[in-house]
Amino acid sequence: MTFRDRLIATIRAARPALESPGVIVVGSEVPNLLEPGAAATLVISQDLDLGVPVERHAALKERLGELSAFEPSVDEPSVWTPRVEGLLELNFVGIDPAQDPAEAYVFEDDRLPLLVFGALSLVSRGTEVELGGARLALPRPAGLLLEKLLTDRTGEKGERDLLVALGVLATSTAGDLDELVLLYRTLRSELRHAARSGLTVLSLLAPRSGMPDPQPRRAEIALLLRRLEEGDAEDP
Numbered sequence: 001m002t003f004r005d006r007l008i009a010t011i012r013a014a015r016p017a018l019e020s021p022g023v024i025v026v027g028s029e030v031p032n033l034l035e036p037g038a039a040a041t042l043v044i045s046q047d048l049d050l051g052v053p054v055e056r057h058a059a060l061k062e063r064l065g066e067l068s069a070f071e072p073s074v075d076e077p078s079v080w081t082p083r084v085e086g087l088l089e090l091n092f093v094g095i096d097p098a099q100d101p102a103e104a105y106v107f108e109d110d111r112l113p114l115l116v117f118g119a120l121s122l123v124s125r126g127t128e129v130e131l132g133g134a135r136l137a138l139p140r141p142a143g144l145l146l147e148k149l150l151t152d153r154t155g156e157k158g159e160r161d162l163l164v165a166l167g168v169l170a171t172s173t174a175g176d177l178d179e180l181v182l183l184y185r186t187l188r189s190e191l192r193h194a195a196r197s198g199l200t201v202l203s204l205l206a207p208r209s210g211m212p213d214p215q216p217r218r219a220e221i222a223l224l225l226r227r228l229e230e231g232d233a234e235d236p
Contacts, residue, residue: 022056031167
């Protein structure tokens with residue numbers, strides 16, 4: 001079974017959650033789903049991240065009983081593990097548009113608590129795609145790209161987040177990048193600095209098997225970094 005087969009099987013099994021109002025696919029599988037034909041050539045992680053707006057939590061909770069192929073992890077109830085072979089884990093994370101991008105909090109619940117990452121407040125609903133018999137919403141590329149650049153992680157996980165950003169960048173249009181620059185300019189100075197630092201680190205990463213390769217895109221990354229810096233210079 002190929003990774004794409006596993007991803008599609010997971011989407012099919014997770015349809016009740018994916019089609020719950022407001023739920024958006026976020027995280028490492030977005031670049032795979034943005035590839036032509038959802039080719040899924042990038043094996044960055046082994047889970048499917050579902051962004052849940054906190055105001056839509058109750059609607060999703062009503063459909064959890066339909067996720068017969070998954071069960072909540074004992075250690076992390078926001079992570080649902082497969083009951084059958086050939087599926088990826090589901091990782092539920094919270095989205096709060098009013099949250100400070102630098103902060104996080106726990107949305108408490110008896111069945112599906114959520115860690116609400118502040119940087120996900122930059123993510124908004126974008127295009128919808130149909131795959132595996134399910135209709136799923138993807139985020140607007142600009143918000144997801146900026147969220148990954150701001151995510152404060154180090155080591156292996158931090159580098160993987162940056163490679164997700166690279167995968168989104170590889171499929172972004174000129175309009176997406178214009179939107180990114182405008183969204184960037186709404187951030188306060190320390191968050192702008194963090195985003196630029198993320199781009200700098202990304203440009204220096206070494207290639208990894210099965211993941212987006214930063215080397216052929218270093219000029220593109222440098223150009224985007226220059227646009228962000230020029231925008232800073234224009235602001236009073």
